[in-house]
Amino acid sequence: MKIGIIYFTHGGHTKEKAEEIAAGIESKGVEVRLFSLDDELDTDYLNECAGIIFGTPTYVATAHWRVVEWLTQNRTVKLGGKLGGCFATAHYAQGGGDSAIMSLVGMLLTKGMLVYSGGAALGKPFIHHGPVALDAVGTHYEESKEMFTLFGERFANKSLELF
Numbered sequence: 001m002k003i004g005i006i007y008f009t010h011g012g013h014t015k016e017k018a019e020e021i022a023a024g025i026e027s028k029g030v031e032v033r034l035f036s037l038d039d040e041l042d043t044d045y046l047n048e049c050a051g052i053i054f055g056t057p058t059y060v061a062t063a064h065w066r067v068v069e070w071l072t073q074n075r076t077v078k079l080g081g082k083l084g085g086c087f088a089t090a091h092y093a094q095g096g097g098d099s100a101i102m103s104l105v106g107m108l109l110t111k112g113m114l115v116y117s118g119g120a121a122l123g124k125p126f127i128h129h130g131p132v133a134l135d136a137v138g139t140h141y142e143e144s145k146e147m148f149t150l151f152g153e154r155f156a157n158k159s160l161e162l163f
Contacts, residue, residue, distance in 0.1 A: 001030045001159060004046045007055030008037040008066040013089040013141070014055045017133050017148050021053060021087065024152020030159065032152075037066045043076045050163040051083035051116075051155060054104055058088050061096025062103045071107045080112030083159050086130040087151065097132030105129065116158050118151045127151055 003025050009015040018034050025032040035041045046052060054071070056063040086104045090097035108115050118127030131151045134140040 001156075001163065002045065002049045003030055003032045003156065003159060004049045004052045005032065005034045005055060006037065006041065006046075006052060006067075006070065007034070008057065008064050009055075010057050010064070013133065013135055014057050017087060017089055017131070017144075018053075018055050020145050020148035021055075021131075021152035021155070024149040024154075025156040026152075027149075028153055028156035028160065030156040032156075037070055041077070046077045049082060051085070051159045052077075052079065052113075053085040053087065053155060054108070055087045055089075056100050056104065058090035058096045058100040061099045063088070063100045067104065068107070071104065071111070079108070082113050083116050083155070083162060084108040084111075084113030085116045085118070085151070085155050087132070087148065088130065089133045089135065091134065091136040093134055093137055095134070097134070098129050101129040101132070114162070116155060118154045122154060125150065127154075 088097040088100040120126040133144040
């Protein structure tokens, strides 16, 4: 079983959170690789993945244009039928982290992905749309580590269940 995480990071926070998700996935014995949109992506690996998670910093209450561009311009990685998920980093609670995630979810659905959020049905912490880390709200950024790792665990479990 393989899972990929595709992200864009500006200051490093989105990469850090991608690594925390990857740790959760690996804890379930699932192979995971991270791909920054600043580097070349291994399309063969991504085409073999059962799931792909997309990470974005939040800009103007939406996903970063680099992630949107990749999703709209990609012609080599087949997303249909894969499990998809999203996460975001933002400065403030009202800064649009959830909006950024939801702007990507519509694209994942259009590409034929099965979208997974981590859900409230699995108990606390509730991860309604996907995890969001806030770097300007007290200690939220550091405290969110557990939520991102748990999201990785839950995503891996759902991938194993489905595929």
